[in-house]
Amino acid sequence: MIHQAEYHSLTEEEQRQHRREIRDVVLRPLRHTGLLGKLWIAGLIIVILIGCYAYYLQLRYGLKVTAMRDYASWGLYISNFVFFVAISLVGALISSVLRLTNFDWYRPITRIAEIIAVSAIIFAGLIIIIDMGRPDRVLNLFTHGRIQSPIVWDVIVVSTYLVTSVLFLYMPLLPGIALCRDQLTEKPKWQRWIYKVLALGWKGNHGQWKIMKRSIAIICILIIPLAISIHTVTAWLFATTLRPGWDSTNFGPYFVAGAFQAGTACVIIAMYAFRKAYGLQKYLTEVHFNQMGKLLVFLCLIYAYFNLNEYLVPAYKMRGAEGKLLNDLFTGHYAPLYWSVQVFGMALPALLLLWKKARRPLPLAIIALFVVVAAWFKRFLIVTPIMLHPYTTIQNVPPNWAVYFPSWVELAIVAASLAGVLLIITVFSKFFPIISIWETLENEGIELEELDNPTKAAS
Amino acid sequence: MEKEKTDGSARRKFLKFGLLAGGATLAGLGIQQQLHADTIPPSGKKIKLMTADGKLVEVDTNHMHHHVAENAISNLQARQGIEGKKFVMVIDLARCANARNCVEGCQKMHHKKSPVEWIKVNKMQDARDSAPYWMAQPCFHCDNPPCTKVCPVDATFKRNDGVVLIDNERCIGCRFCMAACPYNARVFNWGANWGKGEDSTASPNACVTTCNDSIETSLQDKMGTVSKCDFCVDMARQSKLPDCVTSCPNGTLFFGDANEDVVTNGEDTFRLSELIRDRAGYRYLEELGTEPRVYYLPAVERQFPFEEDKEIHNPKE
Numbered sequence: 001m002i003h004q005a006e007y008h009s010l011t012e013e014e015q016r017q018h019r020r021e022i023r024d025v026v027l028r029p030l031r032h033t034g035l036l037g038k039l040w041i042a043g044l045i046i047v048i049l050i051g052c053y054a055y056y057l058q059l060r061y062g063l064k065v066t067a068m069r070d071y072a073s074w075g076l077y078i079s080n081f082v083f084f085v086a087i088s089l090v091g092a093l094i095s096s097v098l099r100l101t102n103f104d105w106y107r108p109i110t111r112i113a114e115i116i117a118v119s120a121i122i123f124a125g126l127i128i129i130i131d132m133g134r135p136d137r138v139l140n141l142f143t144h145g146r147i148q149s150p151i152v153w154d155v156i157v158v159s160t161y162l163v164t165s166v167l168f169l170y171m172p173l174l175p176g177i178a179l180c181r182d183q184l185t186e187k188p189k190w191q192r193w194i195y196k197v198l199a200l201g202w203k204g205n206h207g208q209w210k211i212m213k214r215s216i217a218i219i220c221i222l223i224i225p226l227a228i229s230i231h232t233v234t235a236w237l238f239a240t241t242l243r244p245g246w247d248s249t250n251f252g253p254y255f256v257a258g259a260f261q262a263g264t265a266c267v268i269i270a271m272y273a274f275r276k277a278y279g280l281q282k283y284l285t286e287v288h289f290n291q292m293g294k295l296l297v298f299l300c301l302i303y304a305y306f307n308l309n310e311y312l313v314p315a316y317k318m319r320g321a322e323g324k325l326l327n328d329l330f331t332g333h334y335a336p337l338y339w340s341v342q343v344f345g346m347a348l349p350a351l352l353l354l355w356k357k358a359r360r361p362l363p364l365a366i367i368a369l370f371v372v373v374a375a376w377f378k379r380f381l382i383v384t385p386i387m388l389h390p391y392t393t394i395q396n397v398p399p400n401w402a403v404y405f406p407s408w409v410e411l412a413i414v415a416a417s418l419a420g421v422l423l424i425i426t427v428f429s430k431f432f433p434i435i436s437i438w439e440t441l442e443n444e445g446i447e448l449e450e451l452d453n454p455t456k457a458a459s
Numbered sequence: 460m461e462k463e464k465t466d467g468s469a470r471r472k473f474l475k476f477g478l479l480a481g482g483a484t485l486a487g488l489g490i491q492q493q494l495h496a497d498t499i500p501p502s503g504k505k506i507k508l509m510t511a512d513g514k515l516v517e518v519d520t521n522h523m524h525h526h527v528a529e530n531a532i533s534n535l536q537a538r539q540g541i542e543g544k545k546f547v548m549v550i551d552l553a554r555c556a557n558a559r560n561c562v563e564g565c566q567k568m569h570h571k572k573s574p575v576e577w578i579k580v581n582k583m584q585d586a587r588d589s590a591p592y593w594m595a596q597p598c599f600h601c602d603n604p605p606c607t608k609v610c611p612v613d614a615t616f617k618r619n620d621g622v623v624l625i626d627n628e629r630c631i632g633c634r635f636c637m638a639a640c641p642y643n644a645r646v647f648n649w650g651a652n653w654g655k656g657e658d659s660t661a662s663p664n665a666c667v668t669t670c671n672d673s674i675e676t677s678l679q680d681k682m683g684t685v686s687k688c689d690f691c692v693d694m695a696r697q698s699k700l701p702d703c704v705t706s707c708p709n710g711t712l713f714f715g716d717a718n719e720d721v722v723t724n725g726e727d728t729f730r731l732s733e734l735i736r737d738r739a740g741y742r743y744l745e746e747l748g749t750e751p752r753v754y755y756l757p758a759v760e761r762q763f764p765f766e767e768d769k770e771i772h773n774p775k776e
Binding site (some may be wrong): 061062063064066068069070071073074131132133134137138140141144145146148149150151152155237238240241242243387390391392393394395396397398399400401 | 574576579580581582583596605608609610611612613614629630631632633634635637638639641642643645646647648649650651653681682683684685744747749772773774775776
């Protein structure tokens with residue numbers, strides 16, 4: 001990355017050289033896939049195929065192949081759904097909140113954040129259908145839908161957020177697609193045809209830039225209430241019930257805060273992976289990791305504040321059934337998991353990342369990995385222990401009804417859904433530039449119109 | 460022109476002949492069947508029947524054909540409920556001795572078997588030093604039902620007569636209602652024929668429950684949908700008591716109509732308002748505001764001393 005003044009002091013030839021360089025670097029992963037990359041994709045596909053077989057068994061024999069029973073009637077699928085919805089919020093945070101608040105360093109990261117958002121929200125929708133006892137009746141939601149039900153609210157906001165996120169990914173991508181159309185002439189015919197169609201005749205003239213930037217500005221604002229409502233509604237799936245542990249007015253903001261924290265950690269991991277795999281050290285710099293590390297500290301602290309409200313205030317009172325649940329979380333059956341999640345996923349990252357050395361790419365990526373894994377288990381702790389601590393007692397049931405540990409089918413399906421998210425991100429990065437060239441260059445003060453018009457720039 | 464005409468008439472003739480032949484064959488078959496029916500050996504057992512014009516006739520049991528009374532309930536009727544009724548239940552905890560006949564009676568009535576229980580009998584102890592007691596828990600058919608509120612497809616609904624039912628042909632199996640019910644009254648059909656018991660024809664209610672399958676009989680519990688206690692409204696339509704009520708040896712459960720202000724366990728009949736006033740009736744977890752339609756009478760002056768259950772129920776899935 002160079003500064004605006006530096007760029008303008010270059011000769012025209014050097015400027016062209018600079019623009020060609022970023023193009024070559026960004027397009028390189030689209031041109032070649034190494035052995036490691038192929039193995040990675042093959043591995044993901046195998047995990048997905050195992051998951052498909054597991055789902056076939058579930059369709060054939062019913063949900064009895066899961067470990068869920070009448071008391072733990074929601075399990076891993078639902079907690080995984082909450083996890084996916086959570087990480088999908090980061091698209092709005094990185095690309096929109098930072099954009100609107102006039103930060104500039106975020107620009108090379110926007111596309112990574114957006115593709116994480118899109119793929120996570122797709123699998124959030126899929127996993128909720130997988131959880132249904134009668135997926136064949138999913139259309140009943142439209143033919144007999146009741147607007148009073150939070151599930152219908154969720155269907156509305158998830159689908160709206162999906163469409164908006166796809167647009168938010170697609171529109172800034174137009175110059176990138178046009179670049180692929182013009183540069184990747186060695187690609188097979190069908191792929192070039194796809195580029196041609198998707199580029200929507202992008203020429204990079206003044207009018208087109210104007211329309212695109214205006215559209216992005218509109219979506220930028222639209223997506224913030226959408227992102228907040230999608231996760232608030234997800235929180236309401238729990239908070240609108242009378243269960244001790246879910247019956248909380250704090251649940252919406254608590255979920256949103258956790259979502260931003262987990263999503264930011266996901267983006268950090270993806271940044272590290274792309275930087276390493278695609279050699280993007282020049283564009284995903286230490287500055288970006290440093291900034292993302294600071295952002296993560298901030299989000300961990302906000303999440304800690306909501307956790308304090310969510311757990312310590314009821315713990316002060318220790319009321320009835322909720323008291324039993326909290327005892328089980330703090331000192332009982334779930335204590336090892338609960339404390340690991342709170343310490344390694346929230347407290348320790350917030351503390352460690354105060355040091356600049358911890359915000360360097362590798363240590364930050366490792367800490368972010370802890371945050372993401374802890375976030376996934378945290379969703380499990382939000383769903384399962386509450387189901388097993390109802391107001392009534394659990395008596396006269398088979399032993400496996402009073403506990404919950406997911407069956408291999410559930411684990412395989414959830415693993416496949418995680419692999420699916422990773423596969424979408426990987427395949428996307430093999431077809432489209434994962435760094436937004438124009439946003440990166442605009443940051444350096446480079447005229448956008450000449451960017452897309454090499455002939456004009458050359459003349 | 461002429462030729463065409465003859466052709467046409469020939470075809471008509473052929474068709475006529477064909478129809479005649481076909482009709483004759485059918486008639487012949489019918490007659491044969493009739494003859495065959497008469498050859499069924501009589502069992503010797505005769506049953507006296509009243510014909511439609513008021514004559515008393517004797518028919519051999521083997522020559523009788525069973526016809527079901529055609530009173531199947533439509534979905535619309537099942538969603539509206541029985542007019543003028545407000546069903547209610549009173550459970551007298553002083554009479555409950557954990558006989559669990561209500562559980563078994565309910566399972567038999569709804570062709571269920573262990574471990575699927577639509578009515579549960581739980582050991583309760585309100586405080587550490589207070590006396591334990593047994594508590595039968597059906598669905599409470601709440602007047603402010605948390606379950607029907609959250610249903611995304613209106614598969615579970617509240618009726619005018621106070622009963623909460625499930626349409627298993629519409630349920631999508633999201634299990635939100637199960638998460639929403641604070642009493643865990645709902646059960647899920649985790650697999651095909653989940654907890655399916657015998658289709659007991661020995662039951663006096665066999666025909667009611669097997670022949671007129673509707674939302675009210677709750678026998679459509681398909682795989683991947685939610686089921687629960689239905690207050691036996693199909694029995695109520697025939698002015699009969701639910702099976703849990705009639706199978707209790709101690710008369711613990713009372714069923715009735717709040718509009719008529721009367722509840723009965725089959726032997727004793729009480730004014731509902733007097734019973735819950737005089738015996739300090741209460742509703743379970745009243746503070747949740749779900750307004751249950753099931754009242755409990757506290758376990759005072761018990762008919763049986765509390766005995767721990769020595770048996771383990773539903774040990775296997």
